[in-house]
Amino acid sequence: MKKTSLYLDRELDEALARRAADEGLTKAELIRRILLGAVQRPPRPRPQAVGIFRSKDGGIARDLERYLAESGFGED
Amino acid sequence: MSVVLDSSVVLALYDAGEPDHDSVRTWMGTLDDDLVTTPLTLTELDCVLAARGGEAARHALWSELEAGVYSVRWWADGLSETLALARRYPFAGLVDASLVALSHRLRTNRIATLDHHFRSMTAPGGEDFIVLPADA
Numbered sequence: 001m002k003k004t005s006l007y008l009d010r011e012l013d014e015a016l017a018r019r020a021a022d023e024g025l026t027k028a029e030l031i032r033r034i035l036l037g038a039v040q041r042p043p044r045p046r047p048q049a050v051g052i053f054r055s056k057d058g059g060i061a062r063d064l065e066r067y068l069a070e071s072g073f074g075e076d
Numbered sequence: 077m078s079v080v081l082d083s084s085v086v087l088a089l090y091d092a093g094e095p096d097h098d099s100v101r102t103w104m105g106t107l108d109d110d111l112v113t114t115p116l117t118l119t120e121l122d123c124v125l126a127a128r129g130g131e132a133a134r135h136a137l138w139s140e141l142e143a144g145v146y147s148v149r150w151w152a153d154g155l156s157e158t159l160a161l162a163r164r165y166p167f168a169g170l171v172d173a174s175l176v177a178l179s180h181r182l183r184t185n186r187i188a189t190l191d192h193h194f195r196s197m198t199a200p201g202g203e204d205f206i207v208l209p210a211d212a
Contacts, residue, residue, distance in 0.1 A: 015183060022151045044110060045143045049136035050101050051092035053129035058093030061084040062190045064124065065169060071127065 078182045079208060080175050081113040081146060082189035083121035090125065090133055096190055103209035111146045112182060114174040116158070118148055151181060165197055172197075179205070 008016070020030040060067040088094040089104055113121075118141075125133040140146060154177060162173035176197050179187060185199030188208045199205045 011183070019151075043108060045140075045145050047089060047104060047140055047145050049090050049133070049140060050104075051097065052090050052133050052136050053092070055091050055093035055128055058091055058097075059095055060128075061088040061091070061094050061096060062192070064084050064087070064120070064191065068120070068124070 077186075078110045078112050078184050079107070080179045080182065080184060080187040081111040081117070082175055082187065082191055082194075083113075083117050083124060083171070084190040085188040085209075086121055086137070086146070087124055087128065088190060090129060090136065099209055100190075103212055109186075111188065112149050112178065113146060114154070114158075114171075114178050115148055115150050116171045116174045120171050149178060149181070154178075154181075157181075161197075165193075168193055168197065 016027050016030060020027045023030065025033070085100055085104075088096040088100045091097060094100075122134060122137065125137055141148070154174070157177040157180070158170055158174040161176045162168060162170050165173065165176075168176070172191065172193055175187065175189075176194075176199075179185065180200045183200050185201075185203045186206045186208060187194055187199075194205045194207055197205065
């Protein structure tokens, strides 16, 4: 492997360390995987289910908590 | 770059009867960034889509998750961070709090939502959230 040095701001460095610990990796391995993913990854697919249904009483998306409460979400 | 994803935007995208359907569809059609959500939000969305659009809508979501249209992130301190935020913002439930925690984890202040509650909460660094698609 080729050795490379780069400067990171402290917050990013700490965030990388936390993420590496979360995933059980060394920071170097996490950085390698992120970089590999960035150069190899295809663009995110576009959603295909656009307008897959049409409700007759639309307008709940802006207040889902209220809809869920009124519909008994989470109750048997 | 990542955008935190709330269930309201996906519901409006799938449901052509939602008033925000057209604006969400147009915005989503141009977005290249990763759309990332939490397991709590996914559970909410799965139930709402089943109730509103039936099994077809629910299975469409599952397919799009498999295809990588949306991604889900959780981490070791996710629960404690979510609980702390839910206590700081009593008007927000655990689902919304988990999305704020995710924004901190991803270091982004961009959130895709139709829920006005996020205007009253702060993103990483004490910044206001950029609420999408309204602020696009």
